[in-house]
Amino acid sequence: MSVTDDATDAARLVGYGLRPRQLPARDLDYAELVIRYVEDEDFAGLVKAVAEGFEMRVLAVTKPTGIVLAPREESVFALKFDEYAKRSAMTGRSADKVIHGLAHLAIAALAFPRPDDLANDTYVGVVTVEDVDAVIREACRVLEERAKEAEENNDPLDTAPDLERAWRAYARRPSATATKDNRLASNSTRGMVTKAVRFLVEQGFLMQRAKDTTGTYLTAPKYQVQVRELAATAAFRELLDMEVISITPPSGTLHPSALQHEPRTSTAAQDPTDISDTDGFSDSSVAQPRTALTFDTGLLLEETD
């Protein structure tokens, strides 16, 4: 095969990656290219080079996922947030942006509730719009209770609305409001989550079960890769940069005393246990059910051993 043919094939594989709903399982040519990528190192290098030319990274090329591409910010294939949510009222602009982002984050969090689910390639997450909204609201409620316990006043100053806490902005936004013709208003949180879910379906990240009318969506393997390899880490890095969370040693942060007094610090990305979660709810963790606690500790031991 000549160099030009190889280049054509490599570009064709990248081209498949640009059609988000195309899968190797449904296309023989695509499947062959994927196999070639896995087996032929030179070809893999060529594909990466082509992608690089378009300012994209190749996240994964496997049979279930197909080729997963991640455009860099400057790439023509990158989606700008403003294109995603153009219209929004001037007053709630920054809140809108965060709520849209939270919807995406929560879809991922609900699809992969435990780190294990995100790591397990065969895991298929289940998402409904209702649950996504509920997950965020529940987290907001916990934060609200914690704030109440700490006797903080969380009403924002009328001069600095941007200092309002994200949970509060979300909790304040109505979950569902009806428009005049009794449809779901797009500026309610459910409306925004619905938008996010539909968008992810368009992108081939979520799939609806055949003949499903309950609004349940399943995750595509591609979504798992995208979230695991890129999105989660990118967001996590931002949090680290802001020093909201810090990397903890592999031994973990779960000490008997830590359960009582540890301020909100999370375990590192390297630490796969659920402890961070327990930790995240440090206030309520004082009164965790015993079963859950021993389970977590057991896990930790198993892991550090």
Next chain:
Amino acid sequence: MSEAGGEDAQTRGTLDDAMSRRLKAFACTAPLHDLDARKTRLDFADAGIYQMAEIGLKIIDEVTIAMDFDGGSGYEHVVTRATPFVAAQAPDRIGEEHTLVARWVLDNLINVGLQNREFTSTYGTFNARGLYEKRVWSFRLLEQAFNADGDIYLRATDEAINVLVGALDTDVESAQEAAETKLSNLISRGRLTDARLAAEQARWRTVQYAEQLRRKLDATRRDVRTVDWLHEVPDLIEAALTHIEGRYRAEHAILANITATRDDASDPARKRQAAELVDIVKECLRRHVTLQTRLQEAYASFRAEQDRQQFSGEVRKATVDLFGQLLEPVLGLPLQDAARVTGAFFAAGTGVQSRSATRVMDLAYLLLTPTAERDDLGEALPDIELMPVSVPDVFDEFMWEQADELLSVDTIPRRLSGLLAQARSLDPELPHLIALRALHAYGPDLTTAARQGDNRVLVSVGDGTPLTDPEFGGTDLLVAYAPVSLTAAEPAFEIDESARVHAGKAGAERSLTRVEDDATARTGDVSEPHLSLRGGQP
């Protein structure tokens, strides 16, 4: 000294808390007051007759009572339920208006006008350094939510329930006790109206318990670790069970009591009250049973969820814990910081976006295709340039000029008949204008003329000579320009005060005396001139 200062600050802090709480409670009632304040401005009805705050409370009642574990009233249902109450306030008005009023109140309670559906109020507090600062508190009274079938229904918020029950910042259990004691007292004393109120309050407490439990169970279903099943929920379940036990006993006693009252009562009003109370108490009992069933299932569902969530699979690879390490910390951040994280996640988590580009060939075909005939829509309407509407002048500018010329008689007055004849020779329409101007000159507004700085004014006077003209009839007026001066220094004309005041009122009262001796102008007998259009007929 510093100690005293600290104490002072502390006292102020405590006071401040109570103050904010009261201000917030106070703010909750504002939307209801606001309804009454704005009712007069409604355009669909003269709504002054309605007590909007009452209707508002009635609607909140309806919504609260219908609230269940996972459902409630739909919008239309609430409107239907509230309309009879509205109708009772103004039985004379038509039914359509009652519905409109109910809708208006409901819309305002949901606050449909705002994107957030929120009421906001600003209140002041002292911060840690003792400085006064203003904070925004926002709340809702009724909110819309989805039920399992995907229909939108209404729920009353805690704020609304608190406003309604009127027991702000009170302990649920003790309020329950109080309500119960009150209820049995009232029944024993035969005060059924109050007894009904107390029974309704007891029902709201039950609804609140149910709501609390529902939230806890929902949270557990999502993540068992977020709910405290060691103390909090068992306590809640314990309290709720005690509540149910107590209520069950009390309500059965009450039920027996009121049923007796109902059957014994001879006064129909009382009989009806008692019957209503029986219904409420039965409803309470039904609710207690539902709550109890849920309470019994609670532990089982906790165990099932724990099994499902905790004992499934094992960890394989190191990854980020999306909820604990990302979502939850982000929610705790201020908006501007949170936007950075969600932005990063969004940018990295959305994948590729391929824009559809137009092919040149497609474009060429598109441009070459003749535009489709659109017969069914008809021709496009031409944009008509519309001029602003103006009242057309009866007499054009040229005619006014001609009239001016004709009327520019000197101090020597001319007869109207002469002027008309001359005008007719110029233009057949002109005599009409001349006649009108002459008539107008009969009562000239001298003050205005003087103020405008006109040095002369057209004056016409009648001396009784009949007008002979083919078109007009009446008095043959004398028309002349008279110099105007309000100061007596230039007494060309001396205008009687009455001429200004009674101008045109009665000819006999006015006199215009030329100081110069002029026989034609001297008018001893000034009669009311009249001019009538004969329309060409003699």
